Amino acid sequence: MATIDSRSDTELGTGDTSGGTRGTTVIADNVVSTIAGIAVRETEGVHSLGGGASRALGTVKDKVSRSSDPSRGVKVEVGEKQTAIDLDIVVEYGAAILDTAKDIRNHVTDAVETMTGLEVVEINIKVLDVHVPGADDGEDESESSSSRSRVK
Secondary structure (H helix, E strand, O other), X not given: OEEEOHHHHHHHOOOOOOXXXXXXXXXXXXXXXXXXXXHHHOOOOEEEEXXXXXXXXXXXXXXXXXXOOOOOOEEEEEOOOEEEEEEEEEEEOOOOHHHHHHHHHHHHHHHHHHHXXXXXXXXXXXXXXXXXXXXOHHHHHHHHHHHHHHOO
């Protein structure tokens, strides 16, 4: 969690320059992860965030609560002036993965730094899968079962 006092406010460009103490601002980890998650989802070439189990549990949770979790697949470490972000993503088939990763880093850095004043020092991206349009879970199960029957 980031705590910004009047001295560090000025360093981050968010405080007044008079030097007076006017209080503290605390930025919770989930604030940074939400901002990063939304920025990733707005990036072209990204299908979703999170691994298979995370997405499955998230889908159930979303249906029950009738809201989505923008921080799914996002882990952050927030210090006093800096943050590091880890992302688990699924890309769309046909997207250039290295270009998509570069776009994600630019978009997330811009969003987090602009909204929080924290310096983004690192964004690690783990590409977990490629989404093929038209593929559904039923096809995946039949393919895996046919693979199992071929190998004994």
